[in-house]
Amino acid sequence: MTKSVDILIIGSGISALFFAIKTAIKCPNKSILILTKSSKDNNSTRYAQGGIAIVTDFIKDDFTNHIEDTLRAGKYTNKLEVVEMVIKQAPERLEELIRFNIDFDKNPDGTWNLGLEGGHSQHRILHHKDISGLEIERKLLQKLKDFPNISLNENTAVLNLTQNNKNCIGVFYYDRKSKTTDFIFSNVTVLCTGGCGQVFKRTTNPEIATGDGLAMAHKIGAEIQDMHNIQFHPTALYEKNKNQYFLISEAVRGFGAYIINQKGERFVFKHDVRGELATRDIVSEAIETEMKKNGTEFVYLDCRHLDENEFNNHFPTIVAYCNNIGLSPKTDLIPIFPVAHYQCGGIVVDKNSQTTVPRLFAIGECSYTGLHGNNRLASNSLLEALVYAHQCSEYLVDNNEIFTSPKIENHPLPSFQISTNNNNLQATEIRQKLQKIITQGFLNQLPLDFAKERITEIYEETKLLASSNIKNLETVELENMTIVATLIIDAKIQYSKLTSTNFP
Ligand SMILES: Cc1cc2nc3c(=O)[nH]c(=O)nc-3n(C[C@H](O)[C@H](O)[C@H](O)COP(=O)(O)OP(=O)(O)OC[C@H]3O[C@@H](n4cnc5c(N)ncnc54)[C@H](O)[C@@H]3O)c2cc1C
Structure with missing residues (x-):
């Protein structure tokens, strides 16, 4: 592997790929290397079902509504200037996604088929059936191939960030194929390592979500904020003995599904007038309280009253998964419970995704931008990743001096041996x-x-x-x-x- 690059990106979800492509378009002479610890499409991005919240229907909706919904979900602890920047920039990022061949569902009259999710006052979620993240991931990976200055190494786990004179100067990594460790040096290092759901006993996050980027940044002194703001998703499918749990998208409740207890009663209205369409914190709290009161491990999602054809058409992956474990949303109640889903806090970044460590940037779920406040509004995270990938890319284009290598003091870099024994x-x-x-x-x-x-x-x-x-x-x-x-x-x-x- 090359020993030094201009831009080193860790991770291969939406943040990493969108940032890499945008930067490669503007900087064809910069070398960009992506390291990712598993296969390239093993990340949270590919599991996103609901879609991306973007105001597109300016007759029924406007930026002010989306801004207010975001602030309300976040209990007004969000950074207002960040909320405004992200929401107002969204249509431009959508145009780029479309240019990169990403498909979102349309109505027969050619308008966007917009989904509704908890906490949103309007239908504004662009989606690709119930596999929005997979569509984005596949198409971005496809687009990556157009750029000879981008390389991607799978099965390469970054073990530590390397620091010298306060600057982040690259990483120490483990190549899982050759079973070797080495350093790689970079002028700019960008963490796109996603969330930390796997820290919990129950989560929707895949096994890669162990919070590596956050821990590594913390170890070299980067500021971290709001880690108590872990969002639980109220409707993961309850199954015995697993971790990663399958998600039943919030869009299913937006489509009209009810949450009921073992006696068949809807109970979320007791906690919020919006009932099942209250924000995730409120619905999760309502379910936890109900489970505790009744001594149960789950409650139910009831989709039986919904139009079967339309439901199957909107949620083919959810229907297929349920069928596979012997459940039919048309005739059966679906057992659900709240599980850890999204990390709202993270590595503190400014509007250009710059962390508090020089030459270290962070984009996406591993970062804390201030957009979400206490609680993320549904479908705002893919959007945040797109906007901050753009911001970071623009910053690097405008600040070419960062590509002059930092002065390195000559002292030994921290490294260690790694055992190939995986049966621990x-x-x-x-x-x-x-x-x-x-x-x-x-x-x-x-x-x-x-x-x-x-x-x-x-x-x-x-x-x-x-x-x-x-x-x-x-x-x-x-x-x-x-x-x-x-x-x-x-x-x-x-x-x-x-x-x-x-x-x-
Ligand atoms: C089931 C599910 C459904 C969701 N639905 C939606 C939705 O509808 N709308 C929405 O806006 N958001 C949704 N989210 C949240 C959203 O998908 C994520 O926040 C977003 O995809 C995160 O993107 P990312 O690029 O920051 O990280 P990820 O996509 O998680 O990518 C992280 C990458 O970092 C790599 N990595 C981690 N550690 C290392 C290491 N040490 N070395 C090398 N590589 C490493 C991983 O292998 C991976 O490639 C959902 C999340 C889940 C889990």
């Missing part, structure tokens, strides 16, 4: 222990101070394991997860002094 039972046990404690702590099922003590013990256990001879990718991820769990619980302890709700 001890790490798996510690990981499950961590997932259980942080989930119980987060849901206030355990005193926070107790959860904090247990997480500190787990961190010590992990460090011990990692310092023995069996440090492998699993233990590196585990270390990252314990760092992230500590950041979450510390922020939660701070936040709990202000409020007693489970979901911020």
Whole structure:
């Protein structure tokens, strides 16, 4: 692999690919390398069902409505100037997606078929059936091939960010195919490493979502904010013994589905007049309360009254998944429960995605921009990734001096050996222990101070394991997860002094 590049991108979801393409168009002479720890399409992006929130119907809707919905969902803790920037820029980013051949569903009269989701006062979600993220991921990966200055290495896990003289100067990585480690140097490093759902016992996030980028940035001193703002999605499909859980998109409730308890009663209205279309924090809290009251592990989503043909047409993937496990949305109730879904906090960035560490940028779910405040409005995250990829790309084009290599002081760079032994039972046990404690702590099922003590013990256990001879990718991820769990619980302890709700 090349030893040095102009721009190094970590991750291959929407943030990474959109940023790479936009930058390659404007900077054909800059070398751009994407490293991604699994296969190129293994990320949260490919699982996005609902779509992207963008104001397109300026007769029924306008930017002010979308801005107000975003602020209301975020409990007015969002950064107003960021909310305005993202929402007003959205139509331009949509035009680019269309130029990159991404298809969104249209009505027979040629207008956009816009979905409705919780917290939105208008239909404004552009979608591609119920596989919007997969459509975006596939088409961006296809587009990437047009640019000879972009290379992509799969199965390459970044283990550490390399720092010199305060600057981030590249990374230390593990190539899972050749089973070797090495450094790569870069003028600019961009974290697009996604969220941290796997830290929890129950999540919609794929197994790559272990918060690596956040933990690595924290280790080199980047500012992190609002990690207590983990959004739980109220309607993951309940199944025994798994983690990643299949998501039943919010758009299904937008389409008219009800949430009912074991007695067949709709109960979300007791918590909010918007009922099933309240924001995710409110619906999740309502479900958790109902499950606790009735001593159950799930409630139900009821789609039986909805038009079968239209439902099948809108949600073919959800129907197929349910059918596959022996459920029919037309005749059966679908068991659902809230699970960790989205990290609203993260690595603090400015409007150009610059972190507090020089030459280190962060885009997408790993970053904290201030857009979401306490709670993300549905379908605003793909949009945030697009807008910040644009902002970062423009910044680099306008600040060419950043591509002059930084002065490097000659001292040894931190590195370590990595074992190829992947059968690490001890790490798996510690990981499950961590997932259980942080989930119980987060849901206030355990005193926070107790959860904090247990997480500190787990961190010590992990460090011990990692310092023995069996440090492998699993233990590196585990270390990252314990760092992230500590950041979450510390922020939660701070936040709990202000409020007693489970979901911020
Ligand atoms: C089931 C589901 C449904 C969703 N639906 C919607 C929706 O409808 N609308 C919406 O707006 N949002 C939705 N979201 C959220 C949205 O999909 C994500 O926030 C967004 O896709 C994140 O994109 P990203 O590029 O930041 O990260 P990801 O797409 O998660 O990509 C992260 C990348 O980083 C790589 N990586 C991580 N660590 C390392 C490492 N150490 N070394 C190398 N590579 C690494 C991973 O392999 C991966 O390629 C959904 C999320 C889920 C899970």
